[in-house]
Amino acid sequence: MKTVEELTAVFRAQGLRVTPQRQCSFRLLHANDAHPSVDTLYERAREQMPTISLKTVYQTVHDLETMGEVQLIDVGTGSARVDPNVTPHHHLVCTNCGKVRDLEVEFPALRVPARHRDGFSVESVEINFRGRCDECASRASSAVR
Numbered sequence: 001m002k003t004v005e006e007l008t009a010v011f012r013a014q015g016l017r018v019t020p021q022r023q024c025s026f027r028l029l030h031a032n033d034a035h036p037s038v039d040t041l042y043e044r045a046r047e048q049m050p051t052i053s054l055k056t057v058y059q060t061v062h063d064l065e066t067m068g069e070v071q072l073i074d075v076g077t078g079s080a081r082v083d084p085n086v087t088p089h090h091h092l093v094c095t096n097c098g099k100v101r102d103l104e105v106e107f108p109a110l111r112v113p114a115r116h117r118d119g120f121s122v123e124s125v126e127i128n129f130r131g132r133c134d135e136c137a138s139r140a141s142s143a144v145r
Helices: 004-013 020-029 038-048 054-066 134-144
Strands: 071-073 081-083 090-094 100-103 128-131
Touching: 004 020, 020 038, 020 054, 038 054, 054 071
Parallel strands: 090 128
Antiparallel strands: 071 081, 090 100
16 A cells, blocks of 8 residues: 555545545555454544544545555455455455455466356456454464363
8 A cells, every 4th residue: 555645645636635634544554454444443543633533534445445545345244344455365354353364365277167157257356265363263272271
């Protein structure tokens, strides 16, 4: 994801206002690989700027998505997550705590046979692997002992 300064320039080039609240959102997303929900971003932003509104955070995220700077993804954890990594990739999802991690692996042999496409043209593939993260797995094994 671009730096705060680069995103500021992109927003201004698009004719969008750049406020301290938006720049706070940019900072929270830069190099953030935790795939936070917008609500989580809002809570973290409020720690820095108590007067920031949820609407501002949502609007900033949607503007970033429109510009192709982030993706909103649904990995089945109950709320859309913000992914600053816009390159094609997949995800590992913890079914216990909801942690999401990027998976930079290609599956070149994965294809939908023509007979199963039934009038669909496949444009992208998103694969989510579900299981337990190391932290949840070790907590579970500790609880069994």
